[in-house]
Amino acid sequence: MSEFELDSRLSADTFPVGSYNVCKILLMNDARWPWxxxxxxxxxxxxxxxxxxxxxxxxxxxxxxxxxxxxxxxGCDKINIAAIGNIVRQLHIHIVARNDDDPNWPGPVWGxxxxxxxEETYTRILLNKLREELSIxxxxxxxxx
Amino acid sequence: MSEFELDSRLSADTFPVGSYNVCKILLMNDARWPWxxxxxxxxxxxxxxxxxxxxxxxxxxxxxxxxxxxxxxxGCDKINIAAIGNIVRQLHIHIVARNDDDPNWPGPVWGxxxxxxxEETYTRILLNKLREELSIxxxxxxxxx
Numbered sequence: 001m002s003e004f005e006l007d008s009r010l011s012a013d014t015f016p017v018g019s020y021n022v023c024k025i026l027l028m029n030d031a032r033w034p035w036x037x038x039x040x041x042x043x044x045x046x047x048x049x050x051x052x053x054x055x056x057x058x059x060x061x062x063x064x065x066x067x068x069x070x071x072x073x074x075g076c077d078k079i080n081i082a083a084i085g086n087i088v089r090q091l092h093i094h095i096v097a098r099n100d101d102d103p104n105w106p107g108p109v110w111g112x113x114x115x116x117x118x119e120e121t122y123t124r125i126l127l128n129k130l131r132e133e134l135s136i137x138x139x140x141x142x143x144x145x
Numbered sequence: 146m147s148e149f150e151l152d153s154r155l156s157a158d159t160f161p162v163g164s165y166n167v168c169k170i171l172l173m174n175d176a177r178w179p180w181x182x183x184x185x186x187x188x189x190x191x192x193x194x195x196x197x198x199x200x201x202x203x204x205x206x207x208x209x210x211x212x213x214x215x216x217x218x219x220g221c222d223k224i225n226i227a228a229i230g231n232i233v234r235q236l237h238i239h240i241v242a243r244n245d246d247d248p249n250w251p252g253p254v255w256g257x258x259x260x261x262x263x264e265e266t267y268t269r270i271l272l273n274k275l276r277e278e279l280s281i282x283x284x285x286x287x288x289x290x
Contacts, residue, residue, distance in 0.1 A: 009195060047224055049213045060205040066193045077232075079192055082227035086251035089223075100229060106231035107256040 004041040009091040015081050015127060018136035020062040022055055027130060030115040031122075034097040036066055036130075045091040048083055063093055069133040070097050077085075084110060103121065149186040152235040158260065160272060163281035165207040167198040167240075172275060175260040175267075179219050181211055181275075190236040192229055204235050207236055214278040229255060261275055 006024060014026035022042070028035035040130060041060050045051055051059060059074045067079045076097035083093050096109050118126065131137065149171060159171035159182060167187070187203050190196055196204060203287065212224045221242035228238050239252050245280035249257045276282065 024176070047212065047216070048226065049209045049216070049224075056205060056209060057202060060201060064194045067192065071192070071194070078229075078231050079194075080227070080229045081193065082225070082229070082254065084223075084225045084227070086223050093231070100252045108229065113250040125168060 002043060002112060004043055006039060007088050007092075009088050010037065010039060010090065010092060013033060015123060017130050017134065017143040018138050018142075020058075020136065022058040022066070024135065024139070025066060025136065027123075027127060028115070028121075029117050031118045032075060032103050032113075032116050033099075034070060034076070034126075035109065036070055036095040037099065038063055038066060038093040038095065042091075046059075046089045048091065051091075059093070061092045063095065063096055066134060067095050069130075070095055071134075073097075073129060073133045082108075082110070101143055146205050150165055151184060152233050152237075154233050155184060155237060157181065159251045160268060161284060161287040162272060162275050162279065163283050163287075165202055165203075165210070165279075165281065167203040168207045169284070170211060170265060170279065170281065172259070172272060176263045176267075177248050177258075177261050178254055178273075179215060179221070181215055181240040183211060183238040183240065187236075189225055191230060193236065196236075196284065204238070208240065209214065212240050213281060214280075216274075218242075218274060218278045223254075226253065226257070227253075241257055 014028050019027040022040050023038040024041055026037040029035060046092040057090050063081060067081060071079055075096040077096045077100050080098050085091060094125060098105060159173050162172050167185050168183040169186055170184040173182060193201060214227060216224055219242040222245050223243045225241040225243050230236060238282040243250060
């Protein structure tokens with residue numbers, strides 16, 4: 001039996017935050033907007049309607065929990081949630097904290113400009129804050145981060 | 146007690162398709178891409194995490210059902226789902242059928258170019274097809290459409 005593997009493009013653009021029951025949680029390495037990505041640890045899943053019904057409910061619950069945590073942490077004006085996947089087909093859910101003075105408000109973040117990587121010290125602080133707010137530990141393979 | 150009212154901008158840009166248990170279903174009047182909008186008939190709801198837990202599950206189930214129906218009807222390459230709401234704050238969920246030869250593939254549909262209204266005869270045919278695929282009747286107030 002093959003194991004779930006995170007798409008290499010998702011992995012290249014993000015920091016691993018940790019895992020809920022079904023989804024891996026990633027932080028997009030883009031300082032323009034706090035941006036989480038949830039990836040259900042299921043093989044070959046591209047559309048939410050393809051997931052088992054039980055998984056669908058868990059993916060929703062985890063999306064809601066992460067959205068609320070991101071809102072609490074950032075005090076943002078609006079949470080944007082999306083499952084697009086036109087380029088990276090592995091099902092992944094964007095949760096983005098938006099503010100009315102951010103670089104593309106009120107337009108979408110997808111396809112807009114270039115990522116601005118976080119400054120390294122800030123990344124560590126942010127990851128710790130996120131884990132606290134999301135109530136998760138880093139995954140075993142990422143403990144050194 | 147006040148009644149649920151559809152935001153006037155959503156109403157202006159769409160055709161009413163019908164209703165599921167919790168959500169009104171609208172067809173965006175934009176011939177560039179088949180585009181449904183689901184609006185939970187709840188007052189003052191802006192973020193999915195603000196909905197009652199039972200409603201959250203129903204909104205998800207209805208989103209999944211509508212996505213599957215849109216995929217079946219269009220045979221599209223990818224379904225894009227999003228709750229953004231930076232401009233219209235009333236919670237509404239976009240479900241868009243995307244194809245790799247559409248006008249902004251693989252970029253997002255939001256904020257891209259101008260809507261291209263459907264030709265009238267085609268609208269009627271499409272609405273009927275959609276109602277068939279979604280297994281819904283027009284809402285009472287839209288029976289004449």
